[in-house]
Amino acid sequence: MKKVDTESRQKSILNAIVESYVDSATPVGSRAIAQRFRNAISPATIRNVMADLEELGLIMQPHTSAGRVPTDRGYRFYVDSLLEPKHLTKEEESVINKLIHALGSDIEYAMQNASKAISIVTNVAGVVLMPRLKRSIFKHIELFNMDDSRILAVIVTTSGFVKNSIMDFEEHLTRQELTRITEFLNSELEGVSLGDIKSYLTRKLLEERDSFYTFLKRAADILSVPGLFKADDHLYFDGAACIMSHPEFMDIKKARLFLRACEDKKGLLNLLNQDMELEGVKIHIGKENLYNEIQELSIVTCNYKVNDMTVGAIAAIGPTRMEYGRVISVLKYISNELGKELESLG
Amino acid sequence: MKKVDTESRQKSILNAIVESYVDSATPVGSRAIAQRFRNAISPATIRNVMADLEELGLIMQPHTSAGRVPTDRGYRFYVDSLLEPKHLTKEEESVINKLIHALGSDIEYAMQNASKAISIVTNVAGVVLMPRLKRSIFKHIELFNMDDSRILAVIVTTSGFVKNSIMDFEEHLTRQELTRITEFLNSELEGVSLGDIKSYLTRKLLEERDSFYTFLKRAADILSVPGLFKADDHLYFDGAACIMSHPEFMDIKKARLFLRACEDKKGLLNLLNQDMELEGVKIHIGKENLYNEIQELSIVTCNYKVNDMTVGAIAAIGPTRMEYGRVISVLKYISNELGKELESLG
DNA sequence: ATTAGCACTCTAACAGTTAGAGTGCTATTT
DNA sequence: AAATAGCACTCTAACTGTTAGAGTGCTAAT
Known part of the structure; x- marks a missing residue:
């Protein structure tokens, strides 16, 4: 009798379970899996393997005599070890490109459309984090008086982002002084x-304790105004409606919790800021390590770069039962296109 | 026998029906209304009046032998003729003020928080339209070269808004030329x-056909770049989740249609831009004149002003069964506070 | 080691019943 | 003439019991 590698069979059955469940949204039984293998393995055998998988905590039954459903750990194992990359179709790429590389676009539009692209192509909600100013490189600044007590600062970064900030400034600076500070x-x-x-x-201020001090101090004051980086804590969101097409949200209460999570800007911001530091796609499954209330929700994130420098992140939010393969490819593709678009705008 | 003014009785009964329905979300029967009048009128009489109101198209029965529900026309009559202003409680005002007049705020924050305030206090979704740049008054402009082919323009308005725009410009302008154009x-x-x-x-360009022409032409070119006003077609939205607490959205399909309407930025933008031209609160009930698919959805809008000049609008979106009185007061109050906040920031 | 067979469990769907809410009509009262 | 009480009727929501089907776990056979 030919020896069977139990472990690899477990894997391929888990793989089948996850994919079948992601596809059908109903608990998957031994018969369905057997058919997936063209009856090369009998349902009974599969039941045995399933019992093992359940013991390992990778799948579970919603109730006795229902099919099996992947657990968070099951999904985790799936995305870590089983998942194989999906390719986007030409049409999908074209949809994305049309949105992101729209004519006469600007940064706002590109961001907004990137989030829309995510949600349209993956059918889950899309989030895009504004490019982080803090990580951008200073290129140029201009200062001018708006009126007696306020100064308008316009900062341009090497990646082409422009940020302006109005600041109250108790003492009036003359145009000459401002020009000097600007040049400095x-x-x-x-x-x-x-x-x-x-x-x-x-x-610098500590080093220079001479006549230059006052001057430097003023410059520092101007740039240390809080709120200089405030406005870029902004998220672009799209796809709340399409989320509702998933059967897990038949129950209104779940739908509500989900929307609440999507509206929790702070939590999302934290997560994205954190994930941004790592290269490539990151996946958060269910209650694994979510900032949020316990619920069946997964977040996939990906950083994006402008001129080889990571400046922001995009994400897809959906039910744990999500087409991870597709979502990952889509995020990779979109983050890349978004980066290119920003470069061309910057 | 004392003569009864049938018409005024009809009105007060319609009023009672609307308020009871808004409160309970279930079709209201004659008994319930009678109790509302402390049995000063018997259920039977009320039934007769109800039959009249139904004939007038102001109320309807979802099915035989259910209570009555206001129609769109019923709501319309209610808001036009019966509605009496509700006052906000101190707590509500305080919640709003804390959000809108937050410390160290900026425009983005104020906008975002205004939409949040709407949704929190009214329990329907809140939308805030960015101040319309086109309606703002020019105060100051600064131009500088970003690199050989691009110019950065920073425009400040009298209401203190700052807008910057990068524009490609085929021929290089020297710093001197730019300064002259700026001053001009x-x-x-x-x-x-x-x-x-x-x-x-x-x-101006048509008037001046002399040596000044080229110069003026350049100035005009700089400012006619499309996209100068593009980014301010931005809506701040909050409260998708709290919408789900309304019983009309027990049916997921309705919830989805609703969310889709909320995400239809273009439609909302049109509506708000249009309503903005009129002073005060505007109400759109159900399929009356909505830009959108037929659905049970009302939008209440209100313009807001900075320095006595209407620059934008805010709105509440919810099911037709909405506390119009409260929503109106809240929008009035918030539009006012938002205006004040923007003035203080500007 | 695998599989076939069987008893068992659970759910979803259906039909039948009932209680309650609400109506419209008519006869009666004021 | 206007208002009301009473009554028959209708419709819904909630509950029951039943059944078909899907799926399991276990055991015995291959």
Whole structure:
């Protein structure tokens, strides 16, 4: 009798279970799996394997004598070890490109459309994180007086982002003074990342205790205004409606919890900011490590780059029963296209 | 026998029906109304009046022998003729103020929080339209070269909004030329609304056919770049989740249609842009004149002002069965507070 | 080691019944 | 003439019991 590698059979059966469940949204029974293998394995055998998988905590039964459903751990194993990459079709790529590389676009539009693209192609909600200013490199600054007490600062980064900020400033600076400060900052800060400007200037401030001090102090004051980086904590979201097409949200209460999670900007922001530091696609399954209330919800994230520098992240949010393979490919593709688009805009 | 004014009785009964239905979300029967009048009128009489109201098309029965439900026309009559203003409680005002007048806020935050405030206090979705740049008055412009082929324009309005725009410009302008153009535009355009700049410059261009022409042409070119006003077609949205608490969305399909309507930025934008032109609160009930698919959905909008000038609008979106009185008061209050906040930021 | 067979369990769907809410009509009262 | 009480009727929502089907676990056979 030919020896069978039990472990690899378990794997391929788990794989079949996950894919069948993702596809059908109903608990999958031994018969269905047997058919998937063209009856090369009998339902009875599969039942035995299933019992093992259940013991391993990878699948579970919603109730006695129902089919099996993957657990969070089951999905985890699936995405870590079994998942094979899906290719996007030409049509899907074309849909994405049309949205992201729209004519006469600007950053806002590109962001908004990227989130829409995610939701349309994957059929789950899409989120896009604004490029992180803090990680962008200082290129140029302009300052001018708006009125007696306020200064408008316009900062341009190497990746082409522009940020302006109005700041109250107790003492009036003359145009000459402003020009000097502007010139100073421009020569001094080239190549410093926006997030480091403050500490950079503070360090300078400690070194220079001479006549230059007051001058430097003013420059530092101008740039240390809180709120300089505030507005870029912004998320673009799309696809709340298409989420409702998933059968898991037949129950309104679940739908509501889901929407609540989607509206929790702070939580999402944290997650994205964190995931952004790592390269490539990250997957958070169910209650694994979600910032949020216990619920059947997965988040897949991916960083995006402008000029080889990670500046932001995009994500897909949906039920744990999600086509991870497709979602991963889509996020990879979109993050890449978005980066290109931003480069062309910047 | 004391003479009864049938018409006024009809009105007060319609009023009772609407309020009872808004409150309970279940069709209201004659008994319930009688109790509302402390049995000063018997159920039988009320039934007769109800039959009349039904004939007038103001109420209807979902099925024989169910209670009555207001029709769109019924709601319309109610909001036009019966509705009496509700006052906000101190707590509600305080919740709103805390959100809108948050410390260290900026425009983005104020907008976002205004939409959140709407949804929290009214329990329906809140939408806020970015201040319309086109309606803002030009105050100041600064131009500088980003690189050989691109110019960064920063425009400040009298209401304190700042808009920047990067534009490709085939021929390189020297710093001197840019300074001259900047000075020219600043002296020339003071007090012109941003929406009128283009036609204003074109007119000038026709008048001046002398040596000044090329110069003016350049200035006009710079400001006629499409996309100058693009990014402010932005809506802030909040409260998708709290919508789901309404019993009309027990049916997932309705919930989905509703969310789809909320995500239809274009439609909402049109509606808000249109309503903005009128002073005060506007109400769109059900299929009355909605941009959208036929569905039980009402939108209440209100313009908001900065320095006595209407610059934007806010809205509440919910099921037709909505507490119109409260929603109206809340929108009035929030639009006012939002205006004040923007003034203080601007 | 695998599979066939069987008893068992659980659910979803259906039909039948009932209680309750609400109506419209008519006869009666004011 | 206007308002009301009473009554027959209708419709729904909730509950029951029943059944078909899907799926399991176990055991015995291959």
